[in-house]
Amino acid sequence: MTDCYEAGEGPPLVLLHGLGGSWHVWQPVLPMLERRHRVFAPTLPGHPGGASWPSGREVNLASIVDLLAEDLARRKIDRPHLAGNSLGGLLALQLARRGMAASVTAFSPAGAWRSERDYQAVARPFRIVHALMPLLIAIVCPLLRFAGVRRALNAQAMEHGDRVPAGEVLRAMQSMGGTKILPQLLTSMQRDGPIKPLTAPGIPVTIAWCEHDRVIPFDGYGAPMLEAVPGAQAEIVKGAGHVPMYDEPRQVADMILATTSKAGGQRASN
Numbered sequence: 225m226t227d228c229y230e231a232g233e234g235p236p237l238v239l240l241h242g243l244g245g246s247w248h249v250w251q252p253v254l255p256m257l258e259r260r261h262r263v264f265a266p267t268l269p270g271h272p273g274g275a276s277w278p279s280g281r282e283v284n285l286a287s288i289v290d291l292l293a294e295d296l297a298r299r300k301i302d303r304p305h306l307a308g309n310s311l312g313g314l315l316a317l318q319l320a321r322r323g324m325a326a327s328v329t330a331f332s333p334a335g336a337w338r339s340e341r342d343y344q345a346v347a348r349p350f351r352i353v354h355a356l357m358p359l360l361i362a363i364v365c366p367l368l369r370f371a372g373v374r375r376a377l378n379a380q381a382m383e384h385g386d387r388v389p390a391g392e393v394l395r396a397m398q399s400m401g402g403t404k405i406l407p408q409l410l411t412s413m414q415r416d417g418p419i420k421p422l423t424a425p426g427i428p429v430t431i432a433w434c435e436h437d438r439v440i441p442f443d444g445y446g447a448p449m450l451e452a453v454p455g456a457q458a459e460i461v462k463g464a465g466h467v468p469m470y471d472e473p474r475q476v477a478d479m480i481l482a483t484t485s486k487a488g489g490q491r492a493s494n
Contacts (some may be wrong), residue, residue: 227273229265232258235326236304237484238296239265240312242467243334243350243409244400246273248392249309252469256477261484264301266292268312270405272398283408284416285335289318296324305484309467310334310439313431317453320425327428329483330456331476332437332466335419336449343418346440347410349380357401361394368393380438382465422453428486432459432479439466457483 229247237257239250247265257263267274269291270283281287292315296304305327306316313333320328337343353360367373371386374393378385388396400406431453433446440446450458459479464471 226275227267229254230263232261232263234261235484236301237261237263237480238301238304238306238316239263240292240306240308240315241265241268242308242310242312244271244354244403244406245310245396245467246271246399248395249467249469251392252473253477253480256473257480260481261305264299264304266295268292268315270403270409272402277405282412283405284412285314285318285409288409289315289322292319293322293324305329305480305487307331307480307483308333309469314419317419317422317429320427320429321422323425325425325427327430327483327487328425329430329432329480331432331461331468331479332434332440332446333431333449334440334445335413336445336452337418338444338448340414342444343414346445347414349439350410351407354400354403354406357397361397361401364397365394378465380465381467383436383463383471385470387470418448419452423455425455428483429453429456430459430479430483431456432461434461434464434466434468434471436464437466 241247241249246267250265269275269288270277303324303326306319306325307329308316309331311334313330314335316328316330319325368390374388375386431450433442461468461472461475468476
């Protein structure tokens, strides 16, 4: 059984996490979203706790989208609202391209860059952290009870990493280190190139960049993303790093709910 979360009532809302993560990163915003939506937060295929990667299937973005679409169909979740962070934001946009979304809210979505150098500037640190994570876990695990250590470990992705409980920091580190598809996915994304233009999906789309994003800063990655999705509403998550759910949970929830409301309150079947 895969590790996922499902609760709440109302039109379905699917939450998609970033590369090397798990659904648990959405925990700070869940109570606010469940009041208006049936929330489904899966752990992505090929990630610890997610569905195993199918044998013989190439690891690429299109395959992840296929597997997510198949999972939603099995669960009878039809045209849900989608919200995603980083890789999850890109996946939400690609599902919308296939006509599978009632709305999209993407927080610092991955997938847009202007040059090979820009791509490598993001991919290389992911490869290094992924490779070194088992050693890092062994070194810092006894120290995670200290807020300063948690803040330092999360400093690249969050402004307030000390807010993440010690057990969740360890889970996140284990997820990053255990995502075996990560190197292959980074290679195939480089080969396939940045996101193709996504025009007039006919649904509300919000692209919210995190103000203090040090993983994929707006100038190098957000600007080309907005050019590729010209119909999107551009927003800023003030005071937040690349993963904003612990930094600014109220802003994140409010932006998602504002976007879903723009869809006219239409209830997708579930």
